[in-house]
Amino acid sequence: MEELAALPENEVELVDIRDEVAFERGSLPGAQNLNPLELQQGGYDLPEDKLIVCICMWGKISLGLAQNLRQQGYTAVSLQGGYALWLQRKLERETAEAAEDEERLKRIEGSLRKKFKHKISTKFVEAVCKFDLVRPGDKIAICISGGKDSMLMAKLFQELKRHNKFPFELVFLCMDPGYNEMNRRIIEENAKLLHVPLTFFSTDIFESVFHV
Numbered sequence: 001m002e003e004l005a006a007l008p009e010n011e012v013e014l015v016d017i018r019d020e021v022a023f024e025r026g027s028l029p030g031a032q033n034l035n036p037l038e039l040q041q042g043g044y045d046l047p048e049d050k051l052i053v054c055i056c057m058w059g060k061i062s063l064g065l066a067q068n069l070r071q072q073g074y075t076a077v078s079l080q081g082g083y084a085l086w087l088q089r090k091l092e093r094e095t096a097e098a099a100e101d102e103e104r105l106k107r108i109e110g111s112l113r114k115k116f117k118h119k120i121s122t123k124f125v126e127a128v129c130k131f132d133l134v135r136p137g138d139k140i141a142i143c144i145s146g147g148k149d150s151m152l153m154a155k156l157f158q159e160l161k162r163h164n165k166f167p168f169e170l171v172f173l174c175m176d177p178g179y180n181e182m183n184r185r186i187i188e189e190n191a192k193l194l195h196v197p198l199t200f201f202s203t204d205i206f207e208s209v210f211h212v
Helices: 002-006 020-025 036-040 061-071 082-113 117-130 148-163 181-193
Strands: 012-016 051-055 075-078 139-143 169-176 198-202
Touching: 036 061, 051 061, 051 082, 061 075, 082 117, 082 148, 082 181, 117 148, 139 148, 148 169, 169 181, 181 198
Parallel strands: 012 051, 051 075, 139 169, 169 198
Antiparallel strands: none
């Protein structure tokens, strides 16, 4: 796993020889599902300038196939531990990342209750009460732009709902005017970290005003 992770993606060809049903349930990113019998018989044109990494469930069947491909003239190896070990490592990483994110969220929410209580949280609650902004049964839409102000507003309303004495609903709306994939992903990841459940609706505003 470590050796594979260290290799540039453009130098590796991932070949998953498990059956189609297993492959559809999950595989390594970029892997292609090829029939092992046809591979042994030379039925595929594989890239000769790449390292062919053969993947099976446990890393045993793929050993023999990699040897066969080397006899055909390819540079081929088997992934030790197979898909099962790769999936286990992936789940371990995701669990560790989730725990780290949860700790960050606790620090962020804790800062609103402690560090910024007088500067932000208390003044927010006072304004809500003074101007009667929230009433029992209200459904409040928080418009999320992805910036600091709207994310802070979202967390303040979540804190208010958590400690308020009467029920009200919250929805968090984000209008996508035509963001590129990276910008939208940043908003999605920040919202996920902060436990703000976003509802996106897409428009073509950027495209519409491109020539204006």
